[in-house]
Amino acid sequence: MTATSSRIAAFADRWPKLVALLLGAVSATGFAPLNLWPLTLLALAGWMTLVAKAPRGRRAFGLGWAFGVGHFTIGLNWIATAFTYQAAMPAWLGWIAVVLLALYLAVYPALAAWGAWAIKPKADTHFAAPSYILVFASLWTLTEWLRSWVFTGFAWNPLGVIAVPHVAAPARWIGTYGMSGIACLLAGVLILAFYRRRVAAASLLASLVLFWGAAFLTQAGSDADAAVRSKGMERIPITVVQPNVGQQDKWEGSKADANFAKLARLTSPKDDTPRLILWPEAAVPDYLEWGYPSAYYDRSPAAARARLVALMNPGDLMLLGALKLELDQAGDVVGARNAVMTIHADGTLGPRYDKAHLVPYGEYLPMRPILSAIGLSRLAPGDIDFWPGPGPHTLDLGTFGRAGLQICYEIIFSGQVVDRAHRPDFIFNPSNDAWFGGWGPPQHLAQARLRAIEEGLPVVRATPTGISAIIDADGRIVESLPMHAAGRIDSFVPKAHAPTLFARHGNMLPVGFALLLLAAAIAFRRRGR
Template sequence: MRVLLIAFAAGAVSALGFAPLGLWPLTLAGFALLIAMSFNVTRLRAAFAIGWAFGLGHFIVGLNWIATAFTYQAAMPAWLGWIAVVLLSFYLAVFPGVAAALAWRIGKAMPVTFVLLFAAAWILTEWLRATLLTGFAWNPLAAITAGTIGSDGLLMPGTRVIGTYGLSGLLVLLAGAIFLIFRERRWPALTMLAGIPLAVSIAGWLTMSPRSTPPANDDRPLVRVIQPNIDQSEKWDPAFATRNYQRLVETTGETGDAPRLIFWPEAAVPEFIEDEPLARFRIAELLGADDLLLLGATKLIIETDPDGRRRAVGARNSLYAMNAEGELIGRYDKAHLVPYGEYLPMRTFMERLGLSRLAPGDLDFWPGPGPETLYLPGFGTAGGQICYEIIFSGDVVSEADRPDFVFNPSNDAWFGTWGPPQHLAQARLRAIEEGLPVIRSTPTGISAVIDARGHVLHHIPYREAGTIDGRLPRADTPTPFARYGNSIPLFFAFLLGGLAFALMRRAR
């Protein structure tokens, strides 16, 4: 039990490397301790238990913001949020447990092979965590490299080549190097500490397009990003509807001489704008003649019964493109929905327990078909990723129709203080992987303009109303990851495993 408590504490400390704290050396130290503890046990079951206990602490601390979401649902007590965090962490901790068990089962004879196999297993299990049972990809280990807005770490360019899960494997190798130093395996440690990460980072730099200074008559589109600072507790309250809309009006600002591409947050307005022309025309009055607006709103799914009566049977969380005439010229429907937030699994059973969705409303959201590209006359093309969708590596843009940028309207207002900066860090990783700018607009922050290399060019701090005015960053050339997706990190895991087997065979 003492060993498991130490593993739990190491996991909890390792989560402090994520935003908002960004204490990444503690993350590497925690993982080095995990590797040492799981290597030194004598049974497979013990290796799994240590990995699981580590994961439990890691996820409880890193996902503490989920508990805040329950404070906005009057039908549920606030304390239930912490039970949800713990229960979710019980499940997610299985993946670190499997990684530790795989490394022990195959590579327990040699410290070097154990580290290589642990890194390979971590890549595989992190990818599985993002895939199985709808997936929960939040806070991959690689996110510690992007957790501070002004940080541009040495390893981040490597994400262009090996993706987020491959970068997570590199970080495990760095932690493994600390373990090997204490085991007096200095040359392998030096290779893991400098050789492999440096080679991957250089490969990432070599895939970048040469930077060019924008000309004085820069013709890139003008953008305005809106953050109205509307609290989640007031967002759906009819008593605040007029004030909330006025905040959008004020931050959208006066029309100008040059066309603007304006970004509003997820679910920016309560009206069903596809079915309510008057709501669209009211919004269109805020736009200049050549402006376009991208905004989030809900689309009702209507069916007609045999008696001819029409009724709403579901909804879609949608991103719309609107012109100054109030015409909707494009729509993207969110594909990766949040369980218990946007739909209620096992609805009949859960309702009998008195549990409902965290988001307001009786209708479940239905998923869209997946990544699509919207055509914006005069402004190029945009990929849509609504809120939580942006965390899924390799599944954010249409492979057949690569956009000029990705728009990520979000509602982070119910994510507490830890959720928004973690969300932003993961959006930065998507920008680097795809070589595309990412624009974020949220009600309470953190809204941002991120360039194609993951640099945060502009941002509006959490819980502040404001706007961002600037030029749309240019897209980079398609990265290796953009071309081949998660087949690259999985192949990287295969190479690490192959190297471990080769070393074991040589030792025999």
């Protein structure tokens, strides 16, 4: 051990929780937009070593919690920007929200750290026992999966996202949460190598390389299969529109006509080829259905639809984000739905999708009566809550194929984005990332790319300010529009693959992968390794 590493070790022994906090912050640099994934692996390795040296389980839990606070505070810093749009709240309140969320989310890595410490052979003085590394990867995978559904779930930035776009092929088999476990195993390779357990390090690395190679070859086979299956099939022409309308302008009544003019200019047909027009989430403030109180209409549904039809060729079809209201028996508005509506070129409405996975404090206020009574109703915009839809289902768009819909952050929930009984031809992800700051949109895009790989389906994203994109079934970006730029994409929906292993079995696979790692860890532990 060099003099420098000795000083670092001494500092870590004196201030372990501070070091864990800093390592957590560094680990978040592997996510978009920085994509410094080697730093993430190094930070993970340092933290795992720190946890292994903890004298008690309580200390291990505290080190995991400190790491999680740093990890989530940096990785989710864009939420501070999002809160400033909630009734013009001050920036400092946004940062309080980020830290409070991080304090909760940090419980999950804390549980993983405590469990891994409990299984580690206590006689191991090198802090590099194979059983410890395996159980750490297993428990991180399981706790991350828990994070995706406990209290409705918050699955943003699972560790496996750092594999995009480099080595994400195994997500076809073990999903994003399984990829998170692999990231922990790679950090374990660094630990084994540092403590000169070269045989163990080489064996683990070789196993991971072989696993990735098999997944990559399977992905290449899926490309060839898609090419064969697509022969003779009609391609789906699409126009993706990004108007570059910021969050501060979106609901400003005096700017409504100018905002629509931007959408109209970018939507006008270039020729008479029928196409599927894709607009962002909540693209227009107009209500397209009859039956609501007159005060809610700036223009009639007939006039609102006529404006849209004027932009379409006779064979066109449009999917756009719009709002739907819910009324009680007295005719009063008691709720709303964040919807994607289908409008035909003759002005008739087709099938609709209602967002199912709503954003707490963005689309509804948990415990609204209590928080309103103590003056905290401003934590969510509006006086009514959005209501959830029934969940993923596929819209039949006729000659334009079958579309699976995922509105905004619904796309981040691995294994929850497709109606498996009615598999779509592609996933449409309209979103409004205008309030996600500089880090949120590229992180959102990276997670959409993983959904494409997992499901073997292309994903098309339409956002008001970026990043709109067409993603193929291997997670590659075919075309995209940059942030804060107006534009349109005229292209075709890439071909889907046959259902992947993950598409058939969902999160049973990463959970099963984690349990296999846990079983291997227990076997090593019984042999004192």
